[in-house]
Each structure stands twice: as structure tokens, then as C-alpha cells.
Amino acid sequence: MGKAFDLMLIIEFIPTLIQYLGITLQILAASIILGLVLGIAAAIPRLYKIPILNQLVILYVSFIRGTPILIQLFLVFYGLPAILLLLFSIDITRMEAIYFVIITYAISNGAGFSEIFRAAIRAVDYGQTEAAFSVGMTSRQNFFRIVLPQAVRIAFPNMANSVIGSLKDTSLAFTIGVMDMMGRGDTLIAATAHALEVYLSLSIIYYIIVVMFEKIFSKLEKYFNRYQKADVTAVA
Amino acid sequence: MIYLQGIKKSFNQLPVLKGINLKIEKGEVVTILGPSGSGKTTLLRCLNFLEKPNAGIVQIGNIIVDSEKATKKEMLAIRKQSAMVFQHYNLFAHKTVVENVMEGLIVAKKVKKKDARHQSERVLEKVGLSDKLHHYPSQLSGGQQQRVGIARALALNPEVILFDEPTSALDPELVGDVLSVIKSIAQEGITMVVVTHEMSFAREVSNRVLFMDEGVIVEEGTPLEIFHAAKEERTRRFLQRISGESFFTPLKEQVN
Numbered sequence: 487m488g489k490a491f492d493l494m495l496i497i498e499f500i501p502t503l504i505q506y507l508g509i510t511l512q513i514l515a516a517s518i519i520l521g522l523v524l525g526i527a528a529a530i531p532r533l534y535k536i537p538i539l540n541q542l543v544i545l546y547v548s549f550i551r552g553t554p555i556l557i558q559l560f561l562v563f564y565g566l567p568a569i570l571l572l573l574f575s576i577d578i579t580r581m582e583a584i585y586f587v588i589i590t591y592a593i594s595n596g597a598g599f600s601e602i603f604r605a606a607i608r609a610v611d612y613g614q615t616e617a618a619f620s621v622g623m624t625s626r627q628n629f630f631r632i633v634l635p636q637a638v639r640i641a642f643p644n645m646a647n648s649v650i651g652s653l654k655d656t657s658l659a660f661t662i663g664v665m666d667m668m669g670r671g672d673t674l675i676a677a678t679a680h681a682l683e684v685y686l687s688l689s690i691i692y693y694i695i696v697v698m699f700e701k702i703f704s705k706l707e708k709y710f711n712r713y714q715k716a717d718v719t720a721v722a
Numbered sequence: 723m724i725y726l727q728g729i730k731k732s733f734n735q736l737p738v739l740k741g742i743n744l745k746i747e748k749g750e751v752v753t754i755l756g757p758s759g760s761g762k763t764t765l766l767r768c769l770n771f772l773e774k775p776n777a778g779i780v781q782i783g784n785i786i787v788d789s790e791k792a793t794k795k796e797m798l799a800i801r802k803q804s805a806m807v808f809q810h811y812n813l814f815a816h817k818t819v820v821e822n823v824m825e826g827l828i829v830a831k832k833v834k835k836k837d838a839r840h841q842s843e844r845v846l847e848k849v850g851l852s853d854k855l856h857h858y859p860s861q862l863s864g865g866q867q868q869r870v871g872i873a874r875a876l877a878l879n880p881e882v883i884l885f886d887e888p889t890s891a892l893d894p895e896l897v898g899d900v901l902s903v904i905k906s907i908a909q910e911g912i913t914m915v916v917v918t919h920e921m922s923f924a925r926e927v928s929n930r931v932l933f934m935d936e937g938v939i940v941e942e943g944t945p946l947e948i949f950h951a952a953k954e955e956r957t958r959r960f961l962q963r964i965s966g967e968s969f970f971t972p973l974k975e976q977v978n
């Protein structure tokens with residue numbers, strides 16, 4: 487066990503740890519952006535019921551949902567170099583650990599996002615698509631001008647939850663040696679033996695960041711919902 | 723001018739339209755009557771290829787499409803000849819009133835945004851919504867929403883406007899407003915095909931009434947001919963039933 491509990495250390499550790507917030511946010515941003523691309527790509531076979539691809543996406547989503555993210559991280563960390571070496575003779579064993587983290591979280595986010603997108607696009611009233619056709623719009627124009635903007639609104643709350651979940655999940659990156667806030671915390675514990683104080687500092691930082699994200703998301707959500715029924719009094 | 727020849731449509735082997743032939747002259751107002759399930763909506767939707775007929779030829783203005791071989795491009799071309807007013811309005815929920823009307827002008831007709839706005843505002847004035855330009859559909863009554871729907875169709879200045887029971891989703895006290903808007907545009911000489919259960923509207927406004935049953939046009943004629951001297955037994959029975967019910971319909975609509 488560690489040394490005697492010291493309340494002041496919690497405050498003292500925060501500046502050291504917060505220097506590594508950038509890494510955490512980088513992992514988050516990169517995995518969200520790649521996850522969005524993957525999510526859109528995976529939603530298309532589901533929406534258009536493209537044979538084979540559709541089944542593959544279903545399998546992909548259910549596998550990601552059914553396995554812990556930590557195991558997915560190890561699978562990518564140990565599995566990806568092995569596969570690339572075997573199939574393409576590409577050696578990525580020297581690639582920095584952070585890239586494995588980004589890839590894992592992108593794959594994981596992609597699965598979640600694809601389901602969110604699919605549900606949101608389905609939820610836009612088909613009558614509006616018919617109206618778009620009736621005024622002479624093409625399928626593409628209808629998708630980008632009528633369906634997508636409304637699907638974004640519908641998807642937004644779920645997306646926001648995913649992003650916050652993902653932010654917290656990045657705390658597992660240190661297990662494969664990434665020096666993010668958790669990783670730095672790990673070395674602090676090794677150096678000072680004040681584990682509880684370090685974890686309390688970390689929880690304060692994560693909590694504040696999450697609350698800030700929630701604030702921003704709820705502002706955005708209000709904006710997206712401006713044309714919804716609840717807003718009648720605000721505009722009238 | 724609209725010309726239909728041999729239009730057939732089935733849903734899962736069930737024939738809904740059994741070979742419709744029809745000619746509508748420019749400026750005509752045609753109403754379609756008939757019992758529920760007789761294929762009125764389907765016929766209207768075949769006109770703009772929201773349903774693709776299984777067979778038959780559709781001509782609107784100078785665009786002719788053979789539905790068996792219809793390509794996407796042809797379907798788009800024929801859609802641009804018409805506009806539709808829907809039973810449930812189907813307004814674009816994320817766009818304001820004026821944007822709803824502008825959308826087709828900008829995207830399908832490639833009108834400049836500024837011109838589209840001017841045109842849209844003019845049409846909205848015509849339907850009495852000048853004071854609602856920047857409201858969203860969710861902030862309007864059903865009657866107002868339907869007038870936006872009418873403005874959206876009218877702004878495109880199409881060869882023909884198709885109406886599918888434009889007042890049947892409205893509260894009874896709002897029906898009059900919408901009908902009078904439709905009447906006033908009918909008097910401007912715009913070609914219209916109207917599916918309706920409003921007998922008084924059919925009688926007063928249309929040049930020609932079609933009676934449909936079981937996927938065929940059973941009978942057609944002027945309102946006078948159809949309402950007072952129908953030749954077919956089926957037409958007479960339908961009209962009798964409707965006029966018998968009409969006393970109760972407002973009540974029934976409220977229940978629905």
C-alpha cells in the first residue's frame with residue numbers, strides 16, 4: 487500500500503497530469519473523426535440492404551458491442567501487426583502505441599455510429615422524401631438537403647453520449663503504454679506511492695472535462711432542435 | 723395536356739389499377755371520386771412516378787414516358803412537369819415556410835436564390851401567409867401548413883398540380899380556408915387533378931368528375947352529369963351513400 491493520505495497532493499498533481507490532456511483529446515478527436523467515416527460507410531450497406539456487406543456489418547456491430555473495449559484494444563495491438571506481417575509483409579511493430587489506440591477506438595466508435603446513423607435516417611418521415619421528389623429533386627439532393635440535416639438532429643443526443651463514453655474509454659490507452667493522463671498518473675504512482683491522490687486528481691480532471699462537454703452538447707442540441715414543436719413559444 | 727394510356731399497377735400481385743386511359747386538357751380541373759381502396763391515390767401517384775406503373779404510357783406536357791422502360795432521368799423529367807399537394811402536407815420540417823416554397827425553385831429549377839425568395843413570397847401572399855414566412859411548419863395550424871403545401875406546388879408553375887385529399891386531415895373548421903385557396907387558383911386556369919371527398923368542391927369547382935371503383939374509371943362527365951344523371955348503377959350508389967353519410971362525416975372526422 488501507499489503512504490499516508492495527503493489532501494494537498496490532489497491539488498498538486500493536477501497541473502502535472504493536465505499537461506497530458508492534449509494526448510487524451512487527440513486520441514478522442516482522431517478516433518471520432520475516423521469513427522464517423524467508418525460509421526457512414528457501415529451504415530450504407532445496412533440502409534440499402536446490400537447483400538453480404540449488410541451481413542458483415544451486422545457481425546461487425548454485434549462483435550464490437552459484445553466484447554470489452556480493453557480486449558478489442560489488445561486484439562488490435564497484438565493482432566494487427568501479426569496480420570499485416572503475415573499478409574502483406576508490412577512490419578508495424580515499431581509503430582507508436584497511440585496509433586493502435588486510435589485504430590481501436592475508431593473501429594469501436596464506427597460500430598456505434600453506424601447504428602445511430604441508420605436509426606436516425608430511418609426516423610426521418612418518408613413523406614418529406616416524397617415531397618422532395620414531387621418538386622423535382624433527385625435522390626441525392628433529397629438525401630443531402632432534406633434527410634441528412636434532420637437525421638443529424640435526431641442522431642445528435644446519441645452521438646454526444648458516444649463521444650463522452652469514448653472520452654472516458656481513452657483512459658485505457660495506458661495499458662499498452664501510451665503516455666496520456668492515465669499513463670502519467672501511473673508513473674506518478676510509481677514515483678510517489680500516493681495512488682489514491684493520483685486517482686482522485688484524475689477523476690476531478692475527467693469529471694470537469696465531461697461536464698464541459700455536456701454543457702457544449704446541450705447548447706448544440708438546442709440549436710439543432712430549433713424547428714421542433716417545443717420551440718413554438720420561443721419564436722412566436 | 724395530360725395523357726394516360728393503359729396504366730396498370732399491382733401491389734404484391736393485387737391489381738390496383740387495371741388499365742387507366744385518360745386525357746386532360748390544359749386548364750381543366752378534374753376531380754376523382756370513388757370508394758376507399760379504389761385506386762385514386764395510386765393513380766395520382768402514378769402520374770408523377772411516386773409509384774412506377776407496371777405498364778402504360780404517361781404524358782404530361784411534352785414529356786412522354788413508357789412506364790415499362792422508364793429510366794431515372796425520364797422519371798425526373800416527368801416529375802418536373804407536375805407538383806403535388808399531400809394529404810398530410812409533408813412539409814420540410816427543418817425549413818421555414820418561405821424556404822419550403824423556395825426549395826424546389828432553387829434545387830430543381832435552378833432559380834437564383836434571390837429570385838426564388840421573391841417568387842415564393844409572392845405565392846405565399848396569394849395563399850394568405852405573408853405574416854408566417856419565417857415560421858417553421860411545427861408552428862403552424864394544419865390549415866396553414868396545407869396552404870404552404872399549396873404554395874410550394876404553385877411556385878413551381880407546373881403543367882399540373884395533383885391534390886390528394888388536401889383537406890381530409892384538417893379539422894372541420896379549417897377546411898373552408900384551404901378549399902377557398904384551391905378554388906381561387908383553379909380560377910386562374912391552372913390544370914388540376916384533385917382526389918377529394920368534398921362533394922360540394924367537386925360540384926362547384928371542377929370541369930369534369932371521374933368516378934373510380936376497383937381500379938377502373940367507371941364513369942366520367944361534367945359535375946351536372948355525374949351528380950344528377952349518373953349512368954352507372956355503381957356511381958349512383960356511391961353518391962347516395964356519400965350524401966347519406968355527409969351529415970355524419972364531420973362528427974366522424976372529429977372522432978378520427
Ligand SMILES: Nc1ncnc2c1ncn2[C@@H]1O[C@H](COP(=O)(O)OP(=O)(O)OP(=O)(O)O)[C@@H](O)[C@H]1O
Nearest residue numbers: 733734738756757758759760761762763764765887
Ligand atoms: N404501397 C402499397 N403497398 C401495397 N398495397 C398498396 C400500396 N398502396 C396502395 N395499396 C393498395 O392499393 C389499393 C388502392 O389504394 P389507394 O390508396 O390508391 O386507394 P384510394 O382510392 O386512394 O383510397 P382512399 O380513399 O382510402 O384514400 C388498396 O387496396 C391499398 O391497400
Ligand SMILES: [Mg+2]
Nearest residue numbers: 762763764887
Ligand atoms: Mg387515397
